Amino acid sequence: MVVDDNPANLKVLEDMLRQRGHEVRSFPRGRLALTAAMRNPPDLILLDINMPDMNGYEVCAHLKSSEEISSIPVIFLSALDETEDKVKAFCSGAADYISKPFQFEEVYSRVETHLKLHALQLALKQQNEHLEELVDQRTRRLQVALKHIESTYDEILSVLGGALDLRDNETAGHSQRVTRYSSEIAKAMGCGEEERKQIAYGAFLHDIGKIGISDAILHKPGKLTPEETEIMRQHVRMGYDLVSQISFLVGAAQIVLTHQEFYDGTGYPQGLIGKEIPLGARIFSVADTLDAMTSDRPYRNALPFQTARQELVRWSGRQFDSDVVQAFLSIPEQVWMRAGSSTNSVLAHMSFISSLLDSESRQLELTTPAFIDGSAEVVRLGANLKALDHRSATPTATPLASSAETKM
Numbered sequence: 001m002v003v004d005d006n007p008a009n010l011k012v013l014e015d016m017l018r019q020r021g022h023e024v025r026s027f028p029r030g031r032l033a034l035t036a037a038m039r040n041p042p043d044l045i046l047l048d049i050n051m052p053d054m055n056g057y058e059v060c061a062h063l064k065s066s067e068e069i070s071s072i073p074v075i076f077l078s079a080l081d082e083t084e085d086k087v088k089a090f091c092s093g094a095a096d097y098i099s100k101p102f103q104f105e106e107v108y109s110r111v112e113t114h115l116k117l118h119a120l121q122l123a124l125k126q127q128n129e130h131l132e133e134l135v136d137q138r139t140r141r142l143q144v145a146l147k148h149i150e151s152t153y154d155e156i157l158s159v160l161g162g163a164l165d166l167r168d169n170e171t172a173g174h175s176q177r178v179t180r181y182s183s184e185i186a187k188a189m190g191c192g193e194e195e196r197k198q199i200a201y202g203a204f205l206h207d208i209g210k211i212g213i214s215d216a217i218l219h220k221p222g223k224l225t226p227e228e229t230e231i232m233r234q235h236v237r238m239g240y241d242l243v244s245q246i247s248f249l250v251g252a253a254q255i256v257l258t259h260q261e262f263y264d265g266t267g268y269p270q271g272l273i274g275k276e277i278p279l280g281a282r283i284f285s286v287a288d289t290l291d292a293m294t295s296d297r298p299y300r301n302a303l304p305f306q307t308a309r310q311e312l313v314r315w316s317g318r319q320f321d322s323d324v325v326q327a328f329l330s331i332p333e334q335v336w337m338r339a340g341s342s343t344n345s346v347l348a349h350m351s352f353i354s355s356l357l358d359s360e361s362r363q364l365e366l367t368t369p370a371f372i373d374g375s376a377e378v379v380r381l382g383a384n385l386k387a388l389d390h391r392s393a394t395p396t397a398t399p400l401a402s403s404a405e406t407k408m
């Protein structure tokens with residue numbers, strides 16, 4: 001496109017460009033040229049500056065402000081040859097500036113150069129768009145694959161949880177509740193998403209090793225003998241051996257192994273002390289004790305939440321990490337009541353942890369009353385829980401670890 005209010009200039013440029021094989025449209029007015037360029041964008045514009053209705057600077061500035069045609073190269077052709085005129089032209093978006101009177105060879109060389117450059121820019125733009133589209137496609141495929149992997153994780157957890165339920169049918173509600181409790185505490189302690197996920201997996205599977213304990217010991221109604229206790233204690237190692245073979249559960253396996261360790265070093269299997277115990281296991285310990293105390297037992301009803309709370313505070317810094325207890329105390333009671341609600345079905349394992357972690361609002365929509373499920377896994381209670389029966393509000397001075405309820 002050539003734009004010049006001087007008919008002689010217009011004719012010369014038009015003829016010479018046509019001779020070199022270009023299609024040329026000529027306009028004597030800036031406004032007319034602008035309208036035509038909007039309607040049918042040219043590959044390049046040769047533009048005069050001084051014209052009656054709209055000068056070259058204004059035409060160029062309008063072109064550059066429109067996204068569809070802003071990439072068209074504009075070469076100014078003008079009798080104005082002061083530096084400030086040229087600077088003004090480039091500021092308005094010019095690709096080049098040729099002073100009049102011009103030599104046609106120079107005009108032609110510059111036109112050819114800018115046409116090539118423009119074609120390259122267009123090709124590059126198309127290539128980028130193609131690459132962006134490819135990246136989008138791959139990202140979408142990756143998201144589908146990740147969803148599939150996550151659902152596979154849920155299925156693995158479902159199978160493992162279901163296997164334990166078959167051996168120990170009171171454990172389902174317990175596992176889900178301690179998973180919720182542990183997740184709440186981990187969140188309050190500022191754990192990241194991946195860490196919370198591993199803590200949730202570990203809490204959910206903490207007693208998976210009980211699959212390997214015989215019924216005679218697992219379901220023995222009375223107190224275990226020292227030999228039986230020793231066998232029962234092997235469930236943490238058996239659970240670890242089982243879970244640590246699954247790559248996405250490597251972090252959780254550490255919690256399975258150490259979930260019976262106590263902060264003061266009196267737990268098992270390694271007698272770890274303080275921060276030697278993985279954070280997830282220290283969190284689990286508080287969650288597990290809370291659930292044990294607020295669940296019904298064959299010989300007593302569930303203890304009130306406030307009693308459990310007092311016991312956790314009483315054993316803070318001894319059986320429990322005081323930082324974890326502080327995090328527990330910072331969470332409102334209604335959160336615990338909601339988190340304590342649970343279904344007791346094997347199928348409820350499915351997607352349980354994913355939904356728990358996906359729900360940032362933590363609006364658990366289960367409506368069964370809190371703390372009603374029993375649990376076969378009795379953790380080491382601080383006080384003698386029989387003495388802590390809800391009929392007696394007086395806590396005892398007996399350490400949680402020596403509870404007569406302890407079956408581990």
Ligand SMILES: [Fe+2]
Binds near residue numbers: 206260
């Ligand atoms: Fe256990």
